[in-house]
Amino acid sequence: MKIPDEMLNILYGNYFGYVCTSDGSDQPHITPVFFVYEEPLQKIFFITNEMSKKVKNILENPKVSITVDIRDTKNPFNNEGIMAQGTARITEKGPIYFLSEETLELYRDIYMEFKGKYQAVIENRPMGENDVIVQINIEKMVYWKGTHFKSIKPG
Amino acid sequence: MQKDEKKEMKWIYEIIVGSIPPFSLLPYRYSILLQLLLLLVIGLILGYFFSLESVSLLYGSLGILVAVSWSLLILQLGPTLRKFRAPLSKDENELLERYRGILFHRNHYEALPGLAIFITFMAYLFNFGSDLIEYWLGKDPDIILLLFVSLLIWDICYRMGLGIWTSILALWRSIKLKKLAEKRSELEHTPYTELNYLRKLDINNVFFGMISLLLIPIIQHDGLLVTVILVFFVFIILTSMASAYIVSKVPWLPPDIYNLVMESSFAYMGNAFNGETHVTPVVYIFDGQRIFFNTSKESKKLKMLRKNRKVAFLIDTRDMSNIFQNKAVLFTGEAKIYGLWDVPLRFIQMLGARSLFLKKYPEYTKKYAASELPKAWQLTPIIARILVEIKPVRIIYWRGAKQISVPV
Numbered sequence: 001m002k003i004p005d006e007m008l009n010i011l012y013g014n015y016f017g018y019v020c021t022s023d024g025s026d027q028p029h030i031t032p033v034f035f036v037y038e039e040p041l042q043k044i045f046f047i048t049n050e051m052s053k054k055v056k057n058i059l060e061n062p063k064v065s066i067t068v069d070i071r072d073t074k075n076p077f078n079n080e081g082i083m084a085q086g087t088a089r090i091t092e093k094g095p096i097y098f099l100s101e102e103t104l105e106l107y108r109d110i111y112m113e114f115k116g117k118y119q120a121v122i123e124n125r126p127m128g129e130n131d132v133i134v135q136i137n138i139e140k141m142v143y144w145k146g147t148h149f150k151s152i153k154p155g
Numbered sequence: 156m157q158k159d160e161k162k163e164m165k166w167i168y169e170i171i172v173g174s175i176p177p178f179s180l181l182p183y184r185y186s187i188l189l190q191l192l193l194l195l196v197i198g199l200i201l202g203y204f205f206s207l208e209s210v211s212l213l214y215g216s217l218g219i220l221v222a223v224s225w226s227l228l229i230l231q232l233g234p235t236l237r238k239f240r241a242p243l244s245k246d247e248n249e250l251l252e253r254y255r256g257i258l259f260h261r262n263h264y265e266a267l268p269g270l271a272i273f274i275t276f277m278a279y280l281f282n283f284g285s286d287l288i289e290y291w292l293g294k295d296p297d298i299i300l301l302l303f304v305s306l307l308i309w310d311i312c313y314r315m316g317l318g319i320w321t322s323i324l325a326l327w328r329s330i331k332l333k334k335l336a337e338k339r340s341e342l343e344h345t346p347y348t349e350l351n352y353l354r355k356l357d358i359n360n361v362f363f364g365m366i367s368l369l370l371i372p373i374i375q376h377d378g379l380l381v382t383v384i385l386v387f388f389v390f391i392i393l394t395s396m397a398s399a400y401i402v403s404k405v406p407w408l409p410p411d412i413y414n415l416v417m418e419s420s421f422a423y424m425g426n427a428f429n430g431e432t433h434v435t436p437v438v439y440i441f442d443g444q445r446i447f448f449n450t451s452k453e454s455k456k457l458k459m460l461r462k463n464r465k466v467a468f469l470i471d472t473r474d475m476s477n478i479f480q481n482k483a484v485l486f487t488g489e490a491k492i493y494g495l496w497d498v499p500l501r502f503i504q505m506l507g508a509r510s511l512f513l514k515k516y517p518e519y520t521k522k523y524a525a526s527e528l529p530k531a532w533q534l535t536p537i538i539a540r541i542l543v544e545i546k547p548v549r550i551i552y553w554r555g556a557k558q559i560s561v562p563v
Contacts, residue, residue, distance in 0.1 A: 016473060020434035022427035028467040030425040030434060032483055032553075065425070065432040073420045074518045083435055 003042065003154050007143045010068055010082045011037040011044075017068045019046065021057035021088070029053050035066070042154050044084060044136040055090060055132065064088045064136060077146035085140045091133040164233040164255070167263040168313055183230060191223040194307070201303055211291055214373045215307065221369050222310040228359045228366075229317050232258070235352050240562065243409070244343035246335045251345075254328040258321065269316025273309055280308075290376055311370070315387060318367075322360050322394040329353070329401040336405045342552075346562040347407035357399035364391030406443060409561065412484050412552055416441045416470055420515075424448060425467040426490075428459045438519065439470070440511040446486070446545040447508045457492070457541055466490045468545045471553075482554050486547035488563075493542040508542055 003011075017035040022028045031054055033046040044066060048054060058064065069081025143150045165173065172178050178186040195216060202212045236255055242248045258265070279285055292300050332345070332353075367388045374380040406413050425434040433456055439448040446468065450457050460466070471483035493505060550561040 018423045018425075018434055018469060020423075020425035020427075020432040020467065022425075022430070022432050025465075026427040026430070026463050027465045027487065028425040028427040028432055028434075029487060030423055030467040030469040030485055032469070032471055032481075061430050063430050063432055065434045067423060067434045067436060069436050071421050071436060073516075079436070081436065083433070085431070085433070 001152055001154055003039075003141065003152065004143070004150070006080075006145070006150075007082050007141060007152070008037075008039070010070070010080065010143070014068045014070070017044070017046070017066045019054060020065045020067075021054045022061055022063075023057050024060045029057055033066075035068075042138055044086075044138065046134050046136075047131050048134055050090075050132045055134070058088045058090060058134065062087045062089065066136060080145040081143070083142045084136065084138045086136045086138045088134050088136050091135055164237055164259045166233075166259070166317070167266050169230065169233075183234075184227070187223060187226045187230070190226075191219055194219045194310075197303065201300060205297055205300055207292065207300075211293075214291055215304075217369055217373055218307045218311060221366055222307070222314055224366050225311075225314040225318065225363060228363050229314065229321060231359060232321060232356060235356055239349055239352060240346060242343075242345035242349065243562070244335070244339055244345065246338070247332060247343070247345050250328065250331050250335060254324060258324055265317055265320045266313065267316070268319045269313035272316050273312035276308060276312055277305070285377060287374065287377060287380075291373075315367070318360065318363050318391050319387075322357075322363075322391050322398070325353075325357055325360065325398040326394045326401075329357075329398040329405075333401050333405050339410050341411050342409040342559065342561065344407065344409035344561075345405065347547075348563060350402055350405055350407050354399050354402045357395045357402065360395035361392055361399070364388050364395060367391065403444070407563075408550075411482070411554070412550070412561065413443075415472065415482050415484055416446065417443075419470045419472060421470075422448065423469045424456060425469070426456060426459045426463060426465065428463045433459055434467075438512070438516055439468075440508060440515050442507060442511060445504075445508075446547075447511075448543050448545070449512060449540050450543060452541050457543075460490050460492060460543065464489045464491075466545060468547075480555065483552070485551045485553075486545055486549070487551075488548035489546045491544040491546055493544070505542060 015034060017033050018030055019033050020028055020030050031048075031052070033048065035044050035046040037044050054064075063085070064087070065083055065085045067081060067083045069079065071081075072078035138154050141152050141154060143152075172186070172190065173183075178189060181189060198215045198219065199212065201207075202215070236258070239251065239255075242251060280287060288296065288301075288304075291304065336345070365388070367384055370384050371381055374384070408416065420438070421436050422439045423434055424437045425432060427433070435456055437448040437450065439446060441447075448468075466486075466488065468486040468488075469483060470486075472481055493501070497505065547563055550563055552559045552561050
């Protein structure tokens with residue numbers, strides 16, 4: 001199913017996502033991340049440190065969710081956002097020079113996209129040797145605006 | 156030398172008893188129970204031997220019971236304070252070191268109030284024409300009986316003294332701690348677990364005060380002594396309750412996180428069940444001690460929470476103009492869902508939470524009230540909106556790109 005425009009607008013127009021992972025005992029964990037969305041693949045990518053709790057959790061349980069939203073402290077009916085649930089895959093662990101040509105290509109693409117989107121961050125903090133790319137394969141997505149809800153299953 | 160003392164943290168009487176076998180061979184709690192049993196057996200033998208009235212035996216047993224219950228309560232101080240982690244604030248740490256230092260001073264000041272009570276009471280008993288001895292033991296009791304009763308009196312007076320000593324010190328410590336907490340900066344704080352220990356010790360002292368009422372039957376014929384016990388009872392209960400209350404008002408979050416939680420508007424609540432995770436934005440309130448959020452009875456997150464209470468709760472500032480100044484705090488722990496049963500039990504808390512919601516999100520409340528919403532979105536407490544409290548076990552704090560783990 002094609003992802004409707006209002007959901008795409010949220011995914012393209014926002015910097016921050018909140019990724020929820022959980023370990024084998026269903027103890028959830030949330031971290032804010034910078035993400036990019038790739039429309040043809042219908043996947044969300046973010047970069048994180050391989051030592052982070054979320055990577056540890058993903059290796060234990062690949063099911064993750066991510067919320068991206070616009071918040072309005074004044075009017076709750078303006079609140080708008082999506083929560084995507086799906087399976088995470090850590091593209092490559094280890095230093096980047098061990099990556100395959102194909103992955104490096106993807107990495108570079110995403111890196112450039114990151115760079116375009118988050119100039120301020122990337123400038124000061126280029127991707128380190130311990131960074132890995134996490135991709136989320138979206139299986140279900142919920143959209144809300146005010147009291148209005150919508151749910152889809154892409155793919 | 157100093158290290159040994161800190162490890163020891165025992166009072167004089169406990170040191171003495173603890174060095175006599177068989178008490179020295181047993182764990183503390185059993186050693187106390189053995190003392191109780193031994194005193195009871197000696198008392199009963201003496202009672203039988205001197206053919207005392209059964210009411211005398213009853214009074215004696217009651218006295219022993221009081222002394223032992225007091226021991227059990229007050230002897231938790233040492234072990235509890237021994238496992239106390241150092242507060243992450245220099246001043247608060249110094250205060251608690253001082254508190255421990257005085258409480259378990261090597262000059263054993265703790266025995267002084269008890270000694271004063273004992274001397275005064277013995278003088279009153281034997282020199283000022285009190286007829287309590289006759290009331291307890293009959294006319295012209297044997298010297299052995301008198302010695303045994305004196306031992307019991309000492310046991311009780313010594314612990315009364317300890318009760319006064321510990322509750323005054325506790326109140327002093329709580330007032331000081333509260334004052335120091337107001338001057339904290341950045342990540343300075345005393346963790347929740349430690350504050351909770353202090354509060355529990357204070358509540359132990361409240362029970363300590365209540366137990367003193369058991370002494371009244373023993374001295375019921377002496378109006379003056381009954382008054383003294385009542386004054387003691389009121390004193391211990393009031394100081395301990397005041398101390399527990401003050402400790403409960405000491406923030407368990409360091410100011411950086413406290414302010415972030417206080418000032419931020421939104422939170423993200425994550426939960427998991429059967430490996431599936433779920434994360435959604437929520438509005439929340441913080442009363443300085445507790446974090447609550449509201450959710451619809453019909454919501455997916457509540458249904459998942461009912462199956463698994465483990466939560467992750469993230470609060471952050473989101474300033475895109477200066478990402479490196481962004482702050483976030485993640486609480487992981489358990490959620491407590493407030494249900495119908497909590498209405499009578501925690502009515503004031505729930506009312507307080509509701510009024511904080513109205514104050515923090517007036518627009519929300521107005522908008523919700525004005526529109527014709529489906530039942531799931533209405534604000535009616537309990538029926539449609541469920542109050543959930545976050546009870547953190549771990550705290551992680553981010554300042555810019557720096558991640559800091561904060562002890563709870």
